[in-house]
Amino acid sequence: MIHPILLCGGSGTRLWPLSRKSYPKQFAKLMGDESLFQASARRLSGPEYAAPVIVTGDPFRFIVTEQLAQVEQAAMGILIEPDGRNTAPAILAAALWIAKTDPAALMLVAPSDHVIPDTAAFAATVQAAVPRAQSGDLVTFGITPTRPETGYGYLELAAGADAGADIPQTLARFVEKPDADRATRMLAAGNFLWNAGIFLFTADAIIAAYETHAPALLTAVTHALTQADPDLGFTRLDPNEWAKADDISIDYAIMEKADNLAVMPFGAGWSDLGGWDAVWMESGPDAQGNVCSANATAIDCTDTLLRSETDGLQLVGIGLDNIVAIAMGDAVLVADKSKAQRVKEAVDALKAKGSGQAVQLPRDYRPWGWYESLVIGGRFQVKRIVVNPGASLSLQSHHHRSEHWIVVEGTARVTVDDSVKLISENQSVYIPLGAVHRMENPGKVPMVLIEVQTGSYLGEDDIIRYEDVYARS
Numbered sequence: 001m002i003h004p005i006l007l008c009g010g011s012g013t014r015l016w017p018l019s020r021k022s023y024p025k026q027f028a029k030l031m032g033d034e035s036l037f038q039a040s041a042r043r044l045s046g047p048e049y050a051a052p053v054i055v056t057g058d059p060f061r062f063i064v065t066e067q068l069a070q071v072e073q074a075a076m077g078i079l080i081e082p083d084g085r086n087t088a089p090a091i092l093a094a095a096l097w098i099a100k101t102d103p104a105a106l107m108l109v110a111p112s113d114h115v116i117p118d119t120a121a122f123a124a125t126v127q128a129a130v131p132r133a134q135s136g137d138l139v140t141f142g143i144t145p146t147r148p149e150t151g152y153g154y155l156e157l158a159a160g161a162d163a164g165a166d167i168p169q170t171l172a173r174f175v176e177k178p179d180a181d182r183a184t185r186m187l188a189a190g191n192f193l194w195n196a197g198i199f200l201f202t203a204d205a206i207i208a209a210y211e212t213h214a215p216a217l218l219t220a221v222t223h224a225l226t227q228a229d230p231d232l233g234f235t236r237l238d239p240n241e242w243a244k245a246d247d248i249s250i251d252y253a254i255m256e257k258a259d260n261l262a263v264m265p266f267g268a269g270w271s272d273l274g275g276w277d278a279v280w281m282e283s284g285p286d287a288q289g290n291v292c293s294a295n296a297t298a299i300d301c302t303d304t305l306l307r308s309e310t311d312g313l314q315l316v317g318i319g320l321d322n323i324v325a326i327a328m329g330d331a332v333l334v335a336d337k338s339k340a341q342r343v344k345e346a347v348d349a350l351k352a353k354g355s356g357q358a359v360q361l362p363r364d365y366r367p368w369g370w371y372e373s374l375v376i377g378g379r380f381q382v383k384r385i386v387v388n389p390g391a392s393l394s395l396q397s398h399h400h401r402s403e404h405w406i407v408v409e410g411t412a413r414v415t416v417d418d419s420v421k422l423i424s425e426n427q428s429v430y431i432p433l434g435a436v437h438r439m440e441n442p443g444k445v446p447m448v449l450i451e452v453q454t455g456s457y458l459g460e461d462d463i464i465r466y467e468d469v470y471a472r473s
Helices: 036-043 058-070 087-099 119-134 180-189 203-213 215-226 250-255 276-282 337-352
Strands: 002-008 053-057 077-081 106-111 138-143 154-157 169-175 192-202 229-231 234-236 261-266 296-299 305-308 315-318 323-327 332-336 363-366 369-376 380-387 395-397 401-409 412-416 419-423 428-431 437-440 447-455 464-467
Touching: 002 036, 002 087, 036 058, 036 119, 053 058, 053 087, 058 077, 058 363, 077 087, 087 106, 087 203, 087 215, 087 250, 106 119, 119 138, 119 192, 119 261, 138 154, 138 203, 138 250, 169 192, 180 192, 192 203, 192 261, 203 215, 203 250, 276 305, 276 323, 276 337, 296 305, 305 315, 315 323, 323 337, 332 337, 380 437, 401 412, 412 428, 419 428
Parallel strands: 002 053, 002 106, 053 077, 077 234, 138 261, 296 315, 305 323
Antiparallel strands: 106 192, 138 192, 154 169, 154 192, 169 261, 229 234, 323 332, 363 369, 369 380, 380 447, 395 437, 395 464, 401 428, 401 447, 412 419, 412 437
């Protein structure tokens, strides 16, 4: 049995404005009707796999459980990182968690934001690597390169190794992201693979590698797990001990030092969707090289990606060549496709300006559902709020605002001080300033309402919580 370990950290800034810190790319529907995270969970499921272990951050814990439920899956465990400290601590935490019950368990570590179209071919490749991992080696997966890519690290095979083999090969070394000339030479040499950041090993083998090459990291992460707090089915790693762990990748901490490495070649298609140029390529451009979303139209364009991510917002390109244009309700990106890797600079520039669009999506996801602001004025705000079936907002009050709720779909159970009543479609209720109130969805379908806030201060921090089923403070 193979234990999938899905890494769900990262902010995916190179796919801004669709991917932002509040809702990074692994949870977005970039390539079809499922998110990249859901596609990854499906890919690593079946008779040969155990339920996944997820390593993620606190803001995403309920997104993870909801998206898994949507594809009829559940996690074996969800480890909550107090803060992101790169892949080495995250993978070690998962290994220690698995080793508590089965030290010899096979672990398949994978980022949750990759695209691997041929699931069957990948599954066969994983199985081909199992004997080498069971023997105690650390197996990394290398992708057959199709172009002189400068955005990936590389794996150099040892002399005599076969880059097209269907069994693990001997690895000579890891190579940092090259410049264009060096990438061209490595592609021509034929003995280099892209570093996919996917690994297969047993829990005890990788823990032994940390004992040898990163003992201080092993100590910090062990203490963070030993002192972890259970919380609604999640495991919260201890923040004080976690802060002592180095912020370092597993490549630097372990893989570049270990002598029991092997590489498993994989040539059936892979992308980490590291930029909008990669999304364009993986989306299958038409005969003119264009990729358009349902709300986008290309006229006399070539080699162009046009995506409107907002219903009712039509994006039209005329006479464009090699352009990326991504439109959302609060932000638009237009860039030359050859400069797509520079999108992070735009995010940094927006942060410097204090722009909320740098990190926050218009739609704010919560454990109970989501909301978005429709109109904001000096002393008022209008929101659309969607509450999932059976979900409940916290029992709360506000110091600075009153609220008026109008149900437009479904039924709400509303508490206002000592009064509890059901509010159906086209009915409304008023929440006075300071009233203790709660909104619940007792039905089987999502409940949608319009909220009108009025007051001197409308910030989300004006909430006093008295009870909360999601244990938020």
